[in-house]
Amino acid sequence: MLATRPPAAVVEVQSPLVGKQAPTIHGTTADGSTFVLPRQTGNFVVVNFFASWCPPCQTEGPELVKFAFQHSQSGDARMISVIFEDTTPAARSYQATLGTTWPTLADPGGGLALSFGVRAPPSTFLIAPDGRVVAYIVAPVTAADLDQLIARAKATGA
Amino acid sequence: MRIRHFPLWTVLGVTLVVALVIGGGVFSSAPPTNAQRAASIEAVIRCPSCQELSVADSTAPIAITVRATIRHQVDQGKSDQQIKDYLVARYGSVIVLEPSTSGWSALVWVLPIAGGLVGIAVLVVVLVRRRQRGSGDLDADVRGPSVDPVVLAERRHFLTQSLADADAEFLAGDLEDGDYLALRQRDLGRLAALGPAMATTTASTVTTTRSASATVSTLPATAVADSDPVLESHERQSSARRRGRNRWFLFGSIGCFVAALAVAVPLFAQPRLPGQTASGSVSLSPSQQLARSLDQAAAVENAGQLGQAAQLYQAVLTSHPDNEVALAQLGWLEYRIGRQGASPSLISDARVKLSQAVNSNPGDYAAHLYLGTFMLQQEGNASGAADQFTLFLTSKPPGAVVAQAASVLRQAYATAGRPIPSGIPTA
Numbered sequence: 001m002l003a004t005r006p007p008a009a010v011v012e013v014q015s016p017l018v019g020k021q022a023p024t025i026h027g028t029t030a031d032g033s034t035f036v037l038p039r040q041t042g043n044f045v046v047v048n049f050f051a052s053w054c055p056p057c058q059t060e061g062p063e064l065v066k067f068a069f070q071h072s073q074s075g076d077a078r079m080i081s082v083i084f085e086d087t088t089p090a091a092r093s094y095q096a097t098l099g100t101t102w103p104t105l106a107d108p109g110g111g112l113a114l115s116f117g118v119r120a121p122p123s124t125f126l127i128a129p130d131g132r133v134v135a136y137i138v139a140p141v142t143a144a145d146l147d148q149l150i151a152r153a154k155a156t157g158a
Numbered sequence: 159m160r161i162r163h164f165p166l167w168t169v170l171g172v173t174l175v176v177a178l179v180i181g182g183g184v185f186s187s188a189p190p191t192n193a194q195r196a197a198s199i200e201a202v203i204r205c206p207s208c209q210e211l212s213v214a215d216s217t218a219p220i221a222i223t224v225r226a227t228i229r230h231q232v233d234q235g236k237s238d239q240q241i242k243d244y245l246v247a248r249y250g251s252v253i254v255l256e257p258s259t260s261g262w263s264a265l266v267w268v269l270p271i272a273g274g275l276v277g278i279a280v281l282v283v284v285l286v287r288r289r290q291r292g293s294g295d296l297d298a299d300v301r302g303p304s305v306d307p308v309v310l311a312e313r314r315h316f317l318t319q320s321l322a323d324a325d326a327e328f329l330a331g332d333l334e335d336g337d338y339l340a341l342r343q344r345d346l347g348r349l350a351a352l353g354p355a356m357a358t359t360t361a362s363t364v365t366t367t368r369s370a371s372a373t374v375s376t377l378p379a380t381a382v383a384d385s386d387p388v389l390e391s392h393e394r395q396s397s398a399r400r401r402g403r404n405r406w407f408l409f410g411s412i413g414c415f416v417a418a419l420a421v422a423v424p425l426f427a428q429p430r431l432p433g434q435t436a437s438g439s440v441s442l443s444p445s446q447q448l449a450r451s452l453d454q455a456a457a458v459e460n461a462g463q464l465g466q467a468a469q470l471y472q473a474v475l476t477s478h479p480d481n482e483v484a485l486a487q488l489g490w491l492e493y494r495i496g497r498q499g500a501s502p503s504l505i506s507d508a509r510v511k512l513s514q515a516v517n518s519n520p521g522d523y524a525a526h527l528y529l530g531t532f533m534l535q536q537e538g539n540a541s542g543a544a545d546q547f548t549l550f551l552t553s554k555p556p557g558a559v560v561a562q563a564a565s566v567l568r569q570a571y572a573t574a575g576r577p578i579p580s581g582i583p584t585a
Contacts, residue, residue: 110223117248
């Protein structure tokens with residue numbers, strides 16, 4: 001597998017959104033239902049922008065599944081995916097091979113990507129229970145990376 | 159007529175007013191339309207997923223999204239700054255291509271203005287001094303019993319030099335007869351008025367007739383013959399100072415020229431995209447835009463950023479669905495990515511695009527090579543692959559490409575039980 005980006009540990013990048021309230025997340029999911037994320041969810045939310053054609057996304061896919069499964073037990077974090085510059089059928093097909101169970105938003109006009117300032121996939125945002133963005137990663141993440149970021153956010157009072 | 163006789167203040171003033179009028183947009187009677195405003199903003203917003211391209215110049219999907227957002231917000235009546243602030247709040251200040259007007263970046267804006275103001279101030283001072291010297295009693299400061307002899311000697315030297323300059327200009331044809339005579343009469347009068355200490359010699363003469371209307375003779379063309387050793391010493395010091403000043407001006411000018419070259423040469427020498435000017439602005443025809451998009455995609459692909467390259471080729475296909483280069487390259491990318499990620503849908507898409515590419519342009523050697531490789535490796539169809547490779551070889555591919563593909567070509571022909579063409583090099 002091609003590694004076009006360095007490891008996540010060194011590519012948590014600056015974003016004007018970090019420390020601020022996350023943009024509103026609402027739209028239509030890949031299966032056609034309406035989705036709205038409350039301003040304050042009460043638990044951590046991982047928002048992952050991805051595309052089926054993106055090799056780094058394919059690298060992190062199984063890790064996201066692992067993360068979602070682990071935290072579905074504890075209930076302290078949840079996953080949301082947003083399709084970035086990809087067709088919904090291709091994205092759904094890709095996710096079906098991964099076995100994802102979380103909501104995936106179609107973003108046909110790119111409005112969600114723009115509101116989060118996404119440049120390329122994969123881009124992952126960690127949103128704290130109070131609705132603030134606490135981390136922005138532009139690389140394949142692992143479940144361990146996300147756990148570390150959540151632990152750091154908790155340690156700083158998020 | 160020489161510029162010396164123009165009212166310089168008038169020339170300067172008129173130039174300044176014209177510049178301000180044009181620069182201030184006085185002649186642009188109508189306010190910009192929403193489309194013009196949107197275009198001007200798009201030109202200074204960086205494409206988030208590209209290298210040094212504005213969203214106006216990019217065909218990346220995210221750039222299209224940004225353009226749509228800008229136009230929407232312009233239509234909503236938001237100001238340019240509000241729209242830029244909206245984007246900066248999401249992408250950071252790097253999203254704006256033009257330098258910031260605050261912090262250190264503001265120097266980019268301030269320094270040229272400051273430099274211009276300093277230049278104008280220097281010009282004003284020079285002109286005021288020249289005007290003071292050129293009007294009224296020019297030598298009032300060197301009259302009277304208490305005049306410093308050094309100052310007096312300097313004035314004499316200046317006038318003598320002025321006469322010599324006038325001679326030279328006249329001989330060179332830069333000065334008309336009437337002007338020359340007037341200048342000469344004035345400076346000679348001033349020299350005479352400086353008093354008995356003025357002991358001129360006519361060390362040389364200029365006797366020249368340039369026209370029937372003017373005959374000039376017996377001009378003083380050398381410096382003052384003053385025997386006062388103090389004055390001579392001071393004269394030498396003044397001359398040395400002047401030479402020193404001139405030397406600094408010369409070095410400064412050369413330094414500025416070299417600095418300008420240092421900036422300009424890399425700017426003009428660096429590789430540019432088709433239609434891109436040295437300043438970075440781009441005005442492209444549709445075919446140039448297409449060529450540039452393909453170049454950009456190829457560069458990204460060669461850099462190993464396959465996902466981004468795929469986006470760029472896809473963007474080309476959005477506007478040019480039959481472009482064989484984009485079809486072939488995207489098909490090949492999808493095939494490679496699909497094989498790495500074991501994605502049947504991507505591999506299936508790749509097959510469709512490669513077939514479209516060879517149908518769109520049967521003479522495109524790369525499309526035949528890609529499709530043949532796909533058929534051999536993915537479908538196990540050596541005979542079909544050999545057919546494609548035959549078309550590849552008859553499309554006159556570069557020798558380096560043939561050499562690079564030699565092993566897969568040989569494999570296809572051997573597996574299909576066909577003779578290996580002579581043009582394929584051995585491993």
